[in-house]
Amino acid sequence: MTTKSRGHQLYDLIDEFDLCVLNNGNFTTINYPNRNPSAIDVSFCSAPITPLCEWWVHDDCMGSYHFPTLTRVLLSVDRYQINPPIEKFLYNKTDWTKYNELSISAFSNFEVNNENPLQSYDEFIERLVTLKRDTVPKFVKSNNYRCKPPAPWWNDTCEQSVIKTYKALKLYRRDPTIDNYINYKRLDAVKKKTISEHKRNGWANICNIFSRTTPVSIIWKYIKLFKRIKCNNITYKDEFFVPLLEKLSQNECRVIDNLESYFQINNSIQKSSFLIEPFTWSEFCTSLQSRRNTTPGLDDCPYILIKNLNQSVQKKLLANLNALWHLKKIPESWKTQCVIPILKLDKPPEDPNSYRPISLSSCVGKLNENMIKMRLECYVEANNIIPHVQYGFRRGRSCADSFISLLSDLKYANNNNKSSVCVFLDVQGAFDNVDPGILVQLLSDTGIPDHNVDRAVNSINKALDQLYIYYNDRLALQINPNKSKAMIFSKDFPSNGILYNNHQISVVPNHKFLGVVIDNKLCFDLHINHIITNSLKGLNIIRCLAGVTWGADPKVLSMLYRSIVRSHFDYSCLAYSNSRCVKKLDIIQNKALRIISGAMCSTPIRAMEVETKIMPLCIRRLLLIERYLLKLLSGNDNVLKKIVHFPIQCSAQQTLRGELLRGYFPVLPLIVMQMNEDFKNMVAKVSSLCAVLFMIPNPSLVKVFFWTLNAVFSLQRYMRPSRP
Template identity: 25%
Template structure:
């Protein structure tokens, strides 16, 4: 039985903890010239074919940079690799910007492993085989074809020389099952050195069984030149002879003893066009924006208005000015971008390496001379990359965003959302449908209001002091700390804009914040959240294996910080929080908690006392926090009425929607939990 796992467009969401904001994007295709920072004036090629590369790497550990250079230069759609030699520890330096990565590592032993890189603009689904086929080192994907042309089945396979016949048979069954596809292309190292492909004959029994499988399934083998020494070990199989053309066997990656295979699949892959438009800050006229916002008489305009009315006026004024001064551009997929460490010297050495390969094949150079050219090229790449990393590390204080962006690009590629399985067992692959399904699940874990908690909003004490008023300088301080790489909430108030207009907007925001605190009225925008689903672990079909990350109003979050300062000042002054509390406490963290815990345990052990440790992990803890109990707690700690009323109203009638690749679900109410 074959299970189809659909994987749509990439979730373009970045964890704030890695230094960048969460962004939501879609897939992108271009007409005209292709975008990219490769340094080459490449004309956009027709979508009539897919450019592919295959290689047996014999360890990707020291070849990733050269693969990145080749990809940058030739703009491949599909890259198949065998013998990656990756395992669970290899999540660093394997991602390529603009490409999705699908991998299958060898389990329990070193070596082996297969991988596929697929350009993000393509829509594809993983074809997952039976659990019993786990011993077969193969990967299969279904690449979505254009309308009326069907899909393309792609596979990559590695057969170790000593593979047992039972595993061969399992692969033959896979090949037989999937060869019924309209269009099939399989690449890989099949390790049948005794096969003569001119006559389709072989000396050994297992090789003849493979030839029988190819014949029974009407497959064509397209590689004619030797790929390792004098043997044709690496093959490209297809069920339509005309489907694969322009196949070339030349050079190798790094010091691999297998040749690279390049070829074209003469079919169009369906490319998803981005519908996401973002502000183009490179072309923004910030001086004009400051002029438009700065001339507004805010005190007069906001006088006599409610908090909601004041907020809507402020928001409308800012967004209109923003529209006049900052153009929009379509959010693109980043592929073909030139690595920062790439220089002319490396490109020259790469050219020499390629020429040395051709001369070696013609007998004009010895193999040792070719290997020397390979070593020199690899050494230059490593040196340039190391120098770039040192530069990033030493300049982190002045340019933190670039440093973390580089770190993120080298980690394993981000996990896509879905496909999801409905209660009826149906696969859900559409972005909007997945967004609705995830939103339904996220709200299903909320707890209902108990209704049995005393109304502490009306029984708590009055405000303590007028010193706690919200001032312009306080707001200005918070605006200055904004991370401009973060994304806006549903109100579209971008932190970059607010920070650029720090002098112009701090006063009206202070007025709105003070009005909100005094009246307890919360603007509707501050109680709404765009939810980005982040895959955690486990089965990707299960909505329960995704964590909701909230993107809320940036001004609303500043107001939350102001209220937090008021609450913390009261709690610290009255010594409400004990020393054992480390979470959400200033100057404390998981590390301080662990150190204190370790100190306590080791002290008891040193005294010869028995120690038992019980770990508790509450499922969906943040999502199930009771609003009523939380408000009751604040009242019992004797916080003033204005603060408790504000927190109560801030938690009341909240709503959220899930966003998957730009598709937004409908709004749903939040009855418990806190934004995370």
């Protein structure tokens, strides 16, 4: 055997570092027909650990010319904990037609016991669990079975393509003919194409769930899963769970005397029997359809099992729930919940206070609670029990309504040379200390006098004293003065401080309210810088995905840009649209367009916008303002009346040019779309509102026919004629 110079160098390195070769002589490459195989892949280790090493060649080459070589080092005894078998139900592989048919026979002799509905409910859940075990396929993980979890995009098609390729490879190794080799290479190419397509489509489907509120760490976690990078789990000691359990548990439960006194309603509103009537079939169907497939409670009965039951079985469940509702009985499974601590965003994982408890409740119990909630919403909204200034957790209300109401008051005071004081209070342990037996009563309005700032601060201090008595005595809640902040919108600085329960509330020049950074000058420069900081994190993700095959599709990148970058621009654009720093956002979008389209720095911006089908931010803001204005016209009269009551004065010439005065709130869009005959009344309302807001007798509205324009993105008309 002859050895070349590189071989002699390898031998010298082995002798110099005292290395041992672990190869056992097996071939590590796929040989071409009429050629000898090779063992070119060599593994080395130091001499002391050579007896502890096991070396072998893997059977699957995984699309490469070389077979993987595996080495196991037996350094110590395996100390992994032996867990009990895991049983996982595969709902995506269930034959729901068969499940629906078998549910009829499973509940054929089931009858609701109106005298003892708890026993009937337990029997119903027991039969439902038995039906699930008989019809839903399951994956069982034994004690000694260990495997790497599959990728998020992996499915049966990918698995079958890999199996076919592996069988063709084994056939070729047994019979190395040209036909078997061609068949193996053909199936291997099909396997690579199938995996690449499913990987690309899987990432596109995951991008649909991303939004502005999705943490960047979650997106990076999905990227690591697609790149097959293992995410290490944090190991906790037993001492970690002691303070966490003490935080979640309570030594005693507060008992409220005269509970009915807290639920007294105005005498003009009579008690309605609608709230105590049995639930109807339409209420049950509406509530069930609105439920998403979330993780079930300890009874292990998700919504998908209830949705696919036969209609006759669902009516039996409704009858059982009505019997429980009539006798005011609650099953024990509804009272027992599985509490899982979830790490808060940007919090240290070693601190037990950094976790938020999430409870996994029974899906049937949550379905019953949702029907009750729907009735309460209808009753409360019909009788105007909740004040109109309450925007959270109400249908048809949003954060934009609350923010616009506050901003309108601040703008009105600023335009009339008045001072405003705004205090942002933080309830300490709001979700942990909420008493379910007490309903929040209407807070009295605390008007700010039209005099100097000191008097306004004194009025705020009196209101805070009353608020302390209300929260501490009536609601058993406490305000956290360390997290509470105050802002003063005035040129003068107050000589008196702002106190709450003899604690000083710090006066800050800016504060984040509902995700918007408000400064005392109302110029929103800090908020735009905050938006840029968040958008750059998403831009790094797009830049990372542009370099891989499964994420470099321009359509997928455009979708991801709209979800995690442009969504930050859209939120609260009503506030900062007149800021002097708004053009900074255009620079961020231009960078994203170049990454998505792969264009050079000299490429015109308008060409990239046409190529990626992403509109300019200035037009996007006007479109969102139009949508919000039409939403106010459709029903939210409280915010609309406040905006109309505090009109924004602007000259007609500036309005027609689209140049609103800086520092004023842009409540009216400058572009009004042409509508058909059914929307003429809406156009008239917009025109009259324009006259009220801008003091224009006959406003000239610029009409753009968006849905009548046919955009042609093809460049075929500009192509040169073919030369002979």
